[in-house]
Amino acid sequence: MSGGLAVGQQTAPAARRSRLSPMTYALIALGALLVLSAVRVITGAGDLTSTGSVQAALTAAVPIAMAALAGLWAERAGVINIGLEGMMVLGTFGAGYAGYQWGPWAGVVFGLLLGVLGGLLHAVATVTFGVDHIISGVAINLLAPGAALFLSKQFFADAAGGGQKQSPRIQDAEKVSVPGLPDLLGSIEDKRWFFVSDLAGILRGLTTQVSLLTVLAAVLIAGSAFVLWKTPLGLRLRSCGEAPVAAESLGVNVYKYKYLAVTASGAFAGLGGAILAVTSGQFRDGQTGGRGFIGLAAMIFGNWRPGGLATGAGLFGYTDALALRGSLAVHALLLLLAIALVVVAVWQYREGAPVLSAVSAAIGVLFAWWYFTSDGIPPELVGAAPYVVTILVLALASQRLRAPRAVGEVYRRGEGK
Amino acid sequence: MRTLSARSVLLGLAAPLGALLFAVLVCALILIVSGHSPVTAVDSLLTSASRPRTTVNSINSAIGYYLAAVAVAIGFRMKLFNIGVDGQYRLAAMLSAALAGAAFMESLPSFLRVTMTVVAAMLVGAVWAGIAALLKVTRGVSEVITTIMLNAIATNLVAYLLNPDRLAEAVPGSNNISTRPITEGGQVPGIAIPGSTSALFGLVFLAVAVGVGYWFLFGRTRLGFEIKATGLSESAAVASGVSVKKMVLLSMLLSGAVAGLIGLPQLLGSSHSYALDFPPGLGFIGIAVALLGRNHPIGMAFAALLWGFLDNSSTSLDIAGVPREIVLIMQGVIVLSVVVAYELVRRYRVRAEQRDVGRALAIQKSPEEVSV
Numbered sequence: 172m173s174g175g176l177a178v179g180q181q182t183a184p185a186a187r188r189s190r191l192s193p194m195t196y197a198l199i200a201l202g203a204l205l206v207l208s209a210v211r212v213i214t215g216a217g218d219l220t221s222t223g224s225v226q227a228a229l230t231a232a233v234p235i236a237m238a239a240l241a242g243l244w245a246e247r248a249g250v251i252n253i254g255l256e257g258m259m260v261l262g263t264f265g266a267g268y269a270g271y272q273w274g275p276w277a278g279v280v281f282g283l284l285l286g287v288l289g290g291l292l293h294a295v296a297t298v299t300f301g302v303d304h305i306i307s308g309v310a311i312n313l314l315a316p317g318a319a320l321f322l323s324k325q326f327f328a329d330a331a332g333g334g335q336k337q338s339p340r341i342q343d344a345e346k347v348s349v350p351g352l353p354d355l356l357g358s359i360e361d362k363r364w365f366f367v368s369d370l371a372g373i374l375r376g377l378t379t380q381v382s383l384l385t386v387l388a389a390v391l392i393a394g395s396a397f398v399l400w401k402t403p404l405g406l407r408l409r410s411c412g413e414a415p416v417a418a419e420s421l422g423v424n425v426y427k428y429k430y431l432a433v434t435a436s437g438a439f440a441g442l443g444g445a446i447l448a449v450t451s452g453q454f455r456d457g458q459t460g461g462r463g464f465i466g467l468a469a470m471i472f473g474n475w476r477p478g479g480l481a482t483g484a485g486l487f488g489y490t491d492a493l494a495l496r497g498s499l500a501v502h503a504l505l506l507l508l509a510i511a512l513v514v515v516a517v518w519q520y521r522e523g524a525p526v527l528s529a530v531s532a533a534i535g536v537l538f539a540w541w542y543f544t545s546d547g548i549p550p551e552l553v554g555a556a557p558y559v560v561t562i563l564v565l566a567l568a569s570q571r572l573r574a575p576r577a578v579g580e581v582y583r584r585g586e587g588k
Numbered sequence: 589m590r591t592l593s594a595r596s597v598l599l600g601l602a603a604p605l606g607a608l609l610f611a612v613l614v615c616a617l618i619l620i621v622s623g624h625s626p627v628t629a630v631d632s633l634l635t636s637a638s639r640p641r642t643t644v645n646s647i648n649s650a651i652g653y654y655l656a657a658v659a660v661a662i663g664f665r666m667k668l669f670n671i672g673v674d675g676q677y678r679l680a681a682m683l684s685a686a687l688a689g690a691a692f693m694e695s696l697p698s699f700l701r702v703t704m705t706v707v708a709a710m711l712v713g714a715v716w717a718g719i720a721a722l723l724k725v726t727r728g729v730s731e732v733i734t735t736i737m738l739n740a741i742a743t744n745l746v747a748y749l750l751n752p753d754r755l756a757e758a759v760p761g762s763n764n765i766s767t768r769p770i771t772e773g774g775q776v777p778g779i780a781i782p783g784s785t786s787a788l789f790g791l792v793f794l795a796v797a798v799g800v801g802y803w804f805l806f807g808r809t810r811l812g813f814e815i816k817a818t819g820l821s822e823s824a825a826v827a828s829g830v831s832v833k834k835m836v837l838l839s840m841l842l843s844g845a846v847a848g849l850i851g852l853p854q855l856l857g858s859s860h861s862y863a864l865d866f867p868p869g870l871g872f873i874g875i876a877v878a879l880l881g882r883n884h885p886i887g888m889a890f891a892a893l894l895w896g897f898l899d900n901s902s903t904s905l906d907i908a909g910v911p912r913e914i915v916l917i918m919q920g921v922i923v924l925s926v927v928v929a930y931e932l933v934r935r936y937r938v939r940a941e942q943r944d945v946g947r948a949l950a951i952q953k954s955p956e957e958v959s960v
Contacts, residue, residue: 176667176822178725178832253671253732292924300928305669305732309875310923317916324911325622461743464736471733551751555744558737565729 208369210506218500220369222360224492225376230450232488233388234259234459237443238466239473239480240395241286241436246475247399248432249412249577250297253308255440256463257315258289262444264319267338267454268326270445275344279384279445286441287434289315294433298426301581312463320456327454336456341449347386349378384446391439396477408432412575416587425582440466468561474572487557494554498547504556505548509539515567531567595940603933604880604887607926615918619910629910636904637897640783647788650896651795651853652867654889656874658802659713659847661883663731665806666819666839672720672735673847674871675742676713681851682746682767684709685862686755688855689768701774706794706852713848714841716742721840725833731840739871750864759863766863776856789857798846803885815839847871876923882930895919 211219218224238255245252252258265285270278289311296307320336327333332340356375360368399405410418411428419425440463447462448454465487472486473479493500512535519528565572616626636642656673663670670676687693688705696704720734750756756765778787806812818825818835826832850870855862877895881888898919902912 176724176818176832176836178728178822178836251732253736296924296928300931302924302927302931305671306875306879306927307924309671309872310920310927313872313876313923314917314920317913317920321618321622321911321913321917324913461740464740467733468737549748549751551744551748554747555741558740558744562723562729562734562737562741565733566723566727569727569729 204370204373205366206510207507208366210503210510211369212365214499214503214506216499216503217363218493218496219503220372222357222372222376222379224489224496224500225373226380227492227495228485228489229376229381229385230488231491232484233382233385233450234443234447234462235466235469235487236388236392236481236484237439237446238463239469239484240392240466240477241439241443242467242470243395243475243477243480244399244432244439245293245436246470246578247409247412247575248429249415249575249580249582250293250429250433250436251304251308251579252293252433252436252440253305253464253467254289254293254311254315255308255436255466256459256461257308257311257313258286258293258437258440259444259447259459259463260315260319261285261289262441263448263454263458264322264338264444265441266445266448267323267341270341270449271330271333271339271453275342275384275449278341278449279344279442282445282448283438283442286437286439286444288437289441290434290437293437294430297581298429298433301583303581304579316457319454323454323456338448338454340453343452344382344384344449346380346382348380353379382450384449388446391442392477392481399477409575411582412577415577415580415582419584419587426584429582465557468557471572471574472561472564475574486560490553490556494550494556498550501550501553502542502545502547504553505538505542505545508556508560509535509542511535512538512563519567527567531563534563599933599937603929604882604891604926607880607922607929610925610929611918611921614921615914618917619914624910628908629905629914632904632908632910633901636901640781641785642897642900642904644781644784644786644788645900646893646896647792648786648853648857648896649899650889650892651789651792652850652870653873653877653895654795654892655798655846655850655853656870657877657881657888657892658798658874658885659843659850660871660874660878661802661881661888662815662839662843662846664819664878664883665812666815666835668819668836668839668843669732670717670720670735670840670843670847671732671875672717672738672742672871673843673850673874674869675735675739676716676844676847677850677871678746678866678868679716679742680709680712680848681855681866682749682755682862683712684848684852685767685770685855686749688770688774689861691768693774694771696773698773702776702856705774705856706849709848709852710845711848713844713846715844717840717844717847718837721837724840725836750862764863764865766861768861770856770860774856775860776853778857786858789853791853791857794849794853798849799885799889811838847874850874876919879923880926 207219211217238259241255241258242252262282262285265282266278268278269281293307293311296302296310297304323338324335327338328335330339353375356371356378359371360375362368399409407418407423408428408431410421410423411425411432415425443462443466444459447458451458466484469483469487470480472483473481490504493504512531516528516532516535519531619626619629637646656677659673659676660670684705687708688701693701693704716738717735720731720738723729723734724731748754750765750767752758752765756767758764759766776790778790779792780787806816814825814830815835815838817828818830818832822832825835851862851866854867859866873895877888877891880891880894898915902915905912905914
């Protein structure tokens with residue numbers, strides 16, 4: 172973080188090779204799926220790849236992915252946004268307010284707009300007044316839940332079905348399925364074949380009864396990737412996060428792009444909150460439960476890239492979903508984590524980092540030992556998984572992570588050095 | 589000694605007072621728009637403040653807020669954001685409560701029991717903060733991210749440990765769960781205040797001692813100077829032989845140790861056990877209080893008192909028919925506007941100084957030089 176101390180920071184070496192090809196990614200995904208099916212067979216935890224788990228994972232992942240996308244937009248323009256949590260809270264209230272009166276889609280729009288307000292507040296503080304980004308974010312996280320609770324008392328206390336801390340019920344958004352596919356995949360899934368049934372289960376989860384909100388989220392992630400990396404606007408916006416002074420010297424209006432980015436960030440965070448409220452049927456106080464922070468974690472996990480953050484959000488959503496589906500599936504997670512760490516250890520060794528490799532191998536062995544000596548994980552600890560994974564990624568693979576160079580720095584026009 | 593001119597004093601006070609005024613105005617506006625009377629709100633707040641009981645409760649809350657602010661400020665002094673004060677506090681309060689309530693402690697003398705509880709809390713806080721410090725100095729991982737993650741992990745860990753199968757037991761007659769209650773020998777007696785039913789926490793002296801220690805560390809010791817120097821300019825500190833890694837470790841451990849103390853005044857003074865309803869979020873209040881008090885030992889004390897007063901008199905608002913959440917909005921607005929105000933004052937001060945320098949140079953020049 173450039174705003175703080177530079178001690179211990181490691182600059183990522185210049186890319187030695189071009190980015191991995193889509194083929195490589197496909198192979199990695201295939202390998203992961205093979206491991207997953209193997210673990211499913213070994214542990215007998217059918218929930219690992221069942222349709223229900225995948226559907227639940229998708230539902231849990233969408234708000235996290237939206238928060239991560241919000242973080243991506245802000246940080247790519249050089250503004251750290253830890254106010255995501257607060258902006259999500261505003262989104263949940265907005266969805267509750269408009270959702271119960273005019274339907275789920277009005278709720279989504281209204282939540283998004285309230286998120287925009289939060290984003291604008293952050294932009295005014297950090298861009299116009301040059302306040303430290305972390306401080307402004309913390310302030311928004313203090314302000315937003317208070318405001319949401321105040322408004323909830325104001326509007327929901329007397330509404331039918333509402334209360335002081337919750338809104339009346341909101342109707343859920345429409346769900347769609349790919350026609351014909353579910354029955355076919357369902358019959359394959361029931362066969363319990365190695366790999367084939369697992370693949371069928373996952374595909375069925377991804378194509379059956381998918382909420383339109385999930386589709387919207389997927390479109391937005393792909394759209395963000397396009398806008399940020401394939402258009403002049405995206406190039407300029409990212410230049411503000413890498414080298415604002417250089418961008419300024421080339422005639423980019425840095426303030427304008429930062430405002431745009433942080434406002435968009437607020438919009439995505441608000442949308443994430445709104446989707447959360449709509450899919451869970453109402454606004455409740457404290458509903459976000461740290462998802463803004465998990466989103467931030469997913470973004471870092473994904474190395475500040477749309478595909479990466481979607482993967483991160485998917486993984487975190489998956490652990491969430493498994494936690495709800497019984498101890499057998501959760502127990503299998505330990506083995507998965509151990510295998511992943513051993514893979515990391517091998518990779519680190521080949522990268523020429525024997526110490527890190529040894530550390531990951533040791534932690535991996537610890538997880539494996541935990542798996543073989545216990546018959547379940549306490550459910551309270553499962554919630555910590557996304558956070559532990561993020562810390563492990565930061566600690567063990569940080570040489571592959573690269574944040575935008577000028578993220579967190581306060582930029583003043585005309586004062587560049 | 590720094591010279592205090594009238595201007596610097598005025599400018600120093602302008603920001604916090606201006607921010608307070610702004611926050612009051614914003615809240616008054618919100619109340620008017622939402623159909624409540626700001627006059628009633630202010631009136632009920634002031635009436636409530638005049639009751640001795642509210643005053644004592646406000647000071648009691650302020651003790652925890654002050655400790656939280658000092659923990660945050662130690663990090664701030666060297667540009668370290670210890671967002672994790674909250675997690676460090678909760679984990680330390682929970683584990684030290686379990687220790688203080690444990691059966692084997694009951695045979696020990698009271699002084700030893702309390703000392704052990706305090707030391708345990710400081711150790712737990714320091715260890716939890718130390719993880720972030722270690723990752724920062726060895727792997728360069730931002731402490732903001734790790735402490736946010738560690739907060740969440742602490743939440744899960746506390747939920748795991750606070751279970752009748754582990755360190756806790758069910759509270760009879762309710763569905764609350766708490767650690768084993770601390771018997772009298774492990775408690776710190778309160779100070780009775782005439783006219784008030786609640787007593788002042790005995791550990792108020794701990795907070796004062798921490799405040800004095802904080803002042804002494806940064807005002808009188810080499811370590812404090814080096815921490816401050818690192819915060820002001822990392823490269824200059826490195827050039828003069830300061831080991832930044834050592835400073836990061838030390839200040840983070842120190843910050844965590846103080847964070848560990850936050851829950852103790854309440855734990856040993858009134859609740860005597862760590863239960864599900866132990867107040868969360870104190871670490872974040874600490875950030876707000878440290879900002880409002882500008883990391884100054886006395887400034888933070890005033891800010892903590894203001895926060896404590898707002899929290900404790902807010903219940904009177906509900907009675908007066910005004911939603912008490914307006915206080916939360918007010919606190920948020922105060923934090924946001926006070927940091928903006930400090931920035932504006934800083935810019936004004938820089939400009940005023942430049943003007944002074946320009947004027948002083950102009951006087952020294954003779955008319956011929958100027959005309960050339």
